Amino acid sequence: MSIALIITVVGTLVIFMLAMGVISFIRADRDDADRKVKDRLRQFAMTEVETQSFDLLLAQSSMSQVPWFNRMLSKMQIASNISRLIRQGKSKGTTGTYLLLCALLGMIGAYVGIMVADRLWIAVVLAGLLGYVPILYLRKRKESRMTAFHKQLPEVLDLMSRALKAGHTFGGAMRMVSDEFDDPIGGEFRQTLDEINFGMDVDRALDNLLERVDVADLKFFAVSVNIQRETGGNLAEIVSNIARLVRERFVLFGKVRVLSAEGRLSALLLSALPFITAGILYLINPGYMSLMWTTELGLNMSYGALFGMTLGIICMRRMVNIKV
Template sequence: MMGLLLTVVAFVLVFVLVSGVISLVRARRDRVEDVVRGRLQALGHARIKGDGSSLVRRSSAMSDVPWFNRLLMKLRLAASMRRLIMMADAKGTPGAYLLGSAVLFLVFAYLVHALTQSVLGALFLGSVAGSLPVMYLRRLKNRRMDKFTNQLPDALDLMTRALKAGHTFNGSMQMVATEFEDPIGVEFRQTLDEINYGKNPDTALSSLLDRVECPDLKFFVVSVNIQRETGGNLAEIISNIARLVRERFELYGKVRVLSAEGKLSAMILTALPFAIAVILYLINEEYMSLLFTTETGRTIAMISLSVMTLGVLTIRKMIRIKV
């Protein structure tokens, strides 16, 4: 059994290595095309029409390996991973991250099983290791979305001033795209490009909602779509939305202060068992080694870790208050 698992791990590692080399070669070619396109745009030319479709197809590919890309296109998990990568503005393809997760799972599961002879422990720790790439992407996405949310009130204020000064809605979005950095500048620029190239404004704004996970942005998109159908003072509407977002920030700050005690308690309760285990191991190594050298001890340790994980998730859900 272990020999077969080792063979699978070796095969996956070689496959990932070859795929990584191919990805590096193609990424180098993509950078050259980006430089050329950037220079043409700097000279005032429009977007390249001949190779534009190929660039879009390559950027939306699941993997640089054709047959693996066709396989991933049929999986819903790969589509969710692609959306996560897009929202995190991370490099790489869904196939690369999924392969990385598979390799981490197999390697850690094999090592844990070889050291402890525990199938349950190997599956548990392998699953934790396999989820690391997804956790990394979620961390990048949350950081980027938080920055977008923090930029949104100032961007809406700039649009309000631009509208009051006589600019069109597209002109006010262009000012945001020019004056603000990533992520809100990049996302608004992409939305504006979609509108300028013939996409319906309602559809372009809905695409913006799909690319950005920001509840406050929904107020802006819905209000703009309603105003386009019924009319009204758009500058005043956007100004009220900016004020509403700032009030939500203030309420969220109060909630964070009130939930800080619960978070600290969760951190202490989570770290306390591990700290006690380390201290007991230093005091009486023979006593604590029973948890790792006997089947009963390993079972107790895995049950304890599972119950602790369930407790941490419960506490996390209790202290996370949506505003």
């Protein structure tokens, strides 16, 4: 059996499973969700009030609507990572759907590599690149949402500081944030406040907030609140200092971006220059440039050049990506 036939068969199975997952996702109606919530609330009502019992009220989401597939995904670390990306980016769909989509795109890349280039290593590279596209989409969604959260954080901390100075409790200050600010920070603080109101410890609720939000500056706030609750101190002043620290980090990050702008622009030009040069040479002399993909030596040179350029782009990106 040829590799192309194997890829076709496996791709067909993946498409079928992906279609079944999408159909089950569309047919998931609200009545089923209401029934699950009522069952969990009923279980909570019959359970003794302990710290562990409040887990019954936490949001639970399955990785797939197919039971056996959901059980299989629950044991995979990559599925857990994708599920976290979905939560952090507020993306639609389930973990199983994205994994099947990765498999489908990977099969398409492998098929194109085998049928067009007739090289196994090209099929592997294309499968990896296309299979990573859904993960890249989830990462972009997450980064966009976390950036919006980060931009809102200084104003939120200032509001909480003023509320605490005015005599409000910590819960009241969080309620003001959830009412005054839009998503993402308003929704995340609202969920944390709901967990605290249901009886969860503040430390654990803030840890859950850090799990949902991947922002380094938020850790300063959570750790400071936890330490203040154990040792005492002026929480309003602590929150105000954290807000000033976050703003100073924003200023430093802006300076770093300005100083590294030349390096980033040079990396962009160096990455685009070979393609621009090849395009101009092809317009001037098509027969001369066509040797790069019509002869065996030209193809090998092209593949080697692409590989070297990829390594160069990765190195330049790491050089200009300065952490603050």
